[in-house]
Each structure stands twice: as C-alpha cells, then as structure tokens.
Amino acid sequence: MSENHDHHNQSGLIAFLGSMAFVFVFFIYIVFINKGVTLDEKVQDAAPVGAPKFELASVKDPWSGAPEVITAGQKLYAANCAMCHGAKGDLVGGIPNARNLVEGQWKQGDGLIAHYKVVQNGIPGTQMASFKASLKPYERWAILAYIETLTGNKSKDKPEDVAAFAEKAD
Numbered sequence: 001m002s003e004n005h006d007h008h009n010q011s012g013l014i015a016f017l018g019s020m021a022f023v024f025v026f027f028i029y030i031v032f033i034n035k036g037v038t039l040d041e042k043v044q045d046a047a048p049v050g051a052p053k054f055e056l057a058s059v060k061d062p063w064s065g066a067p068e069v070i071t072a073g074q075k076l077y078a079a080n081c082a083m084c085h086g087a088k089g090d091l092v093g094g095i096p097n098a099r100n101l102v103e104g105q106w107k108q109g110d111g112l113i114a115h116y117k118v119v120q121n122g123i124p125g126t127q128m129a130s131f132k133a134s135l136k137p138y139e140r141w142a143i144l145a146y147i148e149t150l151t152g153n154k155s156k157d158k159p160e161d162v163a164a165f166a167e168k169a170d
C-alpha cells in the first residue's frame with residue numbers, strides 16, 4: 001500500500017519537474033531568444049524585397065494622385081474624415097449635416113485649392129474643424145487626392161496653380 005503510494009508520488013514529481021523544465025525553457029525563449037514582431041516589421045515584410053519604402057513626406061506633388069499617395073490618403077481619410085463624411089464620402093455612416101463629397105455642388109468652392117483651404121482652416125461655426133495642427137500639409141493633399149477619386153465633381157485646378165499654391169500653403 002505504502003509502496004504504491006510512493007510510486008504514485010514519484011511519477012507526479014517527474015511530471016511536475018518536467019512541466020517546470022518546459023516553463024523554464026519557454027521563459028528563456030520568450031525573454032532572450034524571441035525578438036517579437038513589431039508592426040513596422042510586418043509592414044516591411046509586406047513590401048517586395050529590395051523595394052524602396054514609400055514615404056509620403058518625400059512626394060513632391062501629393063495632390064497629383066499617384067497610386068501610393070491615394071492609398072495613403074485613403075487611410076488618412078478613414079482615420080480623420082470618415083466618421084462625419086462617411087467611409088466613401090457619401091455620408092453613409094457619417095453625420096447628416098456634413099457634406100456629401102461624392103455628389104452635389106461644392107459649397108466652399110470647386111477644386112483642390114478650395115478644398116485644401118477648407119481642411120486647413122475649417123469652416124467656422126460648423127463641425128468642420130481645421131486640420132492644420134493634426135495633419136501635415138502633404139497628408140492633407142493625400143486625403144484630397146483620394147477624395148478626387150471618389151467625387152463626381154472633380155477639380156479643374158491646373159497642376160501648376162496647385163503647385164504654386166502648395167509652395168506657400170502651411
């Protein structure tokens with residue numbers, strides 16, 4: 001009876017030591033060996049090997065609608081504008097007193113330059129705030145380039161006029 005009991009304890013002890021050893025090895029792995037995965041690494045992994053990393057800040061004409069700028073603008077739009085203007089600019093999922101950016105006339109003026117001024121200064125007395133402090137100029141241009149892809153009422157501003165305006169705009 002007592003022999004049996006000892007035997008039982010012994011295998012329990014082996015199992016216990018075994019699991020402690022596993023926990024120890026796992027701990028060593030997590031703390032010292034595994035480097036973890038950062039968001040940056042994931043993003044870089046997604047880019048083809050050897051491809052230069054895209055930097056919106058270094059694009060000279062972020063209003064002109066290069067595909068990478070549009071993609072960046074779409075993300076910035078989703079984070080900063082969609083809650084009021086709707087995910088696709090058509091007020092669906094937005095707030096009713098914001099403006100439909102897809103159809104209808106522009107109330108604050110046509111074209112990229114007029115839209116830039118709205119995003120830069122806001123519209124006093126409305127929920128449309130200034131994004132001067134929260135978005136860099138090139139981020140605002142990227143958003144507007146994305147909106148150009150949604151709207152039926154596209155900008156007729158000449159690229160050289162936009163460039164000249166952008167030179168001075170803060």
Ligand code: HEC
Nearest residue numbers: 080081084097098099106107108109115118123126127128
């Ligand atoms: C908190 C809600 C809100 C957010 C966030 C918001 N807007 Fe607006 N926006 C409005 C409202 C409301 C108006 C209309 C004001 C009015 O004319 O009464 C407006 C108007 C505009 C207009 C003028 C449209 C026209 O008819 O000329 C533009 C362009 C615009 N917003 C772009 C943006 C962009 C780009 C962003 C993100 C960077 C943004 N808005 C974020 C609420 C918002």
